[in-house]
Amino acid sequence: MFERLEIVYTTLFERAPALALAVPEAELTYKYHSIQALGPAEMPITW
Numbered sequence: 001m002f003e004r005l006e007i008v009y010t011t012l013f014e015r016a017p018a019l020a021l022a023v024p025e026a027e028l029t030y031k032y033h034s035i036q037a038l039g040p041a042e043m044p045i046t047w
Contacts, residue, residue, distance in 0.1 A: 022046045 013019060021028075022044035031041045 016047050019045055019047045 028043065029041045030038055032038050
């Protein structure tokens with residue numbers, strides 16, 4: 001699974017190099033998506 005994510009993120013940033021967070025990282029809120037996965041509730045971006 002992690003190998004696939006590496007491919008996804010590498011491709012994403014190659015195709016959209018200006019991709020950036022639209023808010024400071026400290027303002028992101030997090031939630032549990034499953035018992036093993038904690039991640040951002042939202043991730044506003046600019047490009």
